[in-house]
Amino acid sequence: xxxxxxKYQFNRLNIAExxxxxxxxxxxxxxxxxxxxxxxxxxxxxxFELPNDFxxxxxxxxxxxxxxxxxxxxxxxFWNMLLIYFVGRIFLNLFDSRRFLNVYxxxxxxxxxxxxxxxxxxxxxxxxxxxxxxxxxxxSAILIFICTYMPNQEVxxxxxxxxxxxxxxxxxxxxxxxxxxxxxxxxxLAHLGGALxxxxxxxxxxxxxxxxxxFSKLIDGIAxxxxxxxxxxxxxxxxxxxxxxxxxxxxxxxxETHQKKIDAILDKISKSGYESLSKSEKDFLFKAGKEN
Numbered sequence: 534x535x536x537x538x539x540k541y542q543f544n545r546l547n548i549a550e551x552x553x554x555x556x557x558x559x560x561x562x563x564x565x566x567x568x569x570x571x572x573x574x575x576x577x578x579x580x581f582e583l584p585n586d587f588x589x590x591x592x593x594x595x596x597x598x599x600x601x602x603x604x605x606x607x608x609x610x611f612w613n614m615l616l617i618y619f620v621g622r623i624f625l626n627l628f629d630s631r632r633f634l635n636v637y638x639x640x641x642x643x644x645x646x647x648x649x650x651x652x653x654x655x656x657x658x659x660x661x662x663x664x665x666x667x668x669x670x671x672x673s674a675i676l677i678f679i680c681t682y683m684p685n686q687e688v689x690x691x692x693x694x695x696x697x698x699x700x701x702x703x704x705x706x707x708x709x710x711x712x713x714x715x716x717x718x719x720x721x722l723a724h725l726g727g728a729l730x731x732x733x734x735x736x737x738x739x740x741x742x743x744x745x746x747x748f749s750k751l752i753d754g755i756a757x758x759x760x761x762x763x764x765x766x767x768x769x770x771x772x773x774x775x776x777x778x779x780x781x782x783x784x785x786x787x788x789e790t791h792q793k794k795i796d797a798i799l800d801k802i803s804k805s806g807y808e809s810l811s812k813s814e815k816d817f818l819f820k821a822g823k824e825n
Contacts, residue, residue: 548630549621552637553614556668559602560610578603583645583665585652585719601641603666613668620676626819627682627799633675634752635745636734640674640727647726648719663719670727677701677731682739683802704728795821 543554567574583600584590590597604610624633648665680701687694705728708721737744798814810818 547621547625548633549617549625552621553617556602556604556610556614560604560607563603578666581666583648585649585663585665587649587653590649597642597645598638600645600664600666601638601668601671604668605666609667613672616672616676617668620672620679623679623688624675627802631749632743632745635743635748636674636678636731637671639734639745639748640730641668641671643730644670644673644723644726647729648723651722652719665719665723667720669720670723673704673724673727674731674734676704677728678735679731681732681735685805686802701728791821 543551546554563574563577567577580593581596581599581603583596584593604613621633645665652663680697684696684698686697688697688700690700705725708724708728712718712721712725734744794817798810798818801809801814
């Protein structure tokens with residue numbers, strides 16, 4: 534009964550909250566499991582962290598994604614999850630879950646690529662035993678995506694309002710300044726990789742191109758490999774096909790009209806900011822975000 538309730542509560546979360554829940558669960562398991570077995574944390578993490586050496590990476594290519602689910606400490610986890618939570622709320626009021634995952638995981642991947650390439654091209658900047666863990670590259674990607682997509686939108690930051698592009702510029706500048714110093718040069722380079730992905734994705738989307746379409750198809754293809762083949766019922770299938778055919782022109786028209794209205798509102802936001810929307814437009818956009 535408890536498991537069913539837990540599953541129900543998880544399904545009610547939006548995609549950003551689900552991502553946070555998974556990261557927190559991994560952190561707890563990775564903290565308790567080694568303790569119970571009497572082994573070191575690194576015995577588990579080493580199979581999922583992103584190594585700095587290119588040939589080590591070839592041995593565990595899955596680490597280009599899995600590194601993002603592991604964190605070095607409670608503070609590392611807390612700040613990443615806090616950023617994902619607040620930026621996710623803005624993101625999911627504008628776009629659906631699939632696009633959120635596209636931006637996030639493409640940011641994780643490009644951040645990982647920047648880390649590996651940076652270590653091998655400029656080894657002097659890195660600790661010889663450097664490896665990469667943490668969701669920072671993905672969090673940077675969704676933050677800079679939003680800051681680029683609607684740069685003039687103001688958000689409340691403690692006691693005053695700040696335009697999103699100011700926040701994005703500050704975050705990128707801090708990573709650039711800290712890049713040549715300290716022991717986390719690889720982390721800052723990964724942040725910049727994620728930020729670049731977020732910026733590029735938003736700019737292309739404003740020009741009418743969704744660069745995440747191919748990534749979505751790849752994930753769908755992988756997911757379909759694990760789905761059980763279903764037996765077809767010819768008579769039932771024929772009945773449903775006829776029913777859908779009769780309804781499809783109207784449904785397609787309504788869907789197209791709905792999407793055009795969303796696109797027009799998003800275009801208005803990109804040009805004049807969120808506050809330029811009327812109450813009815815804000816309500817419509819909020820409901821559309823919930824439906825997705």
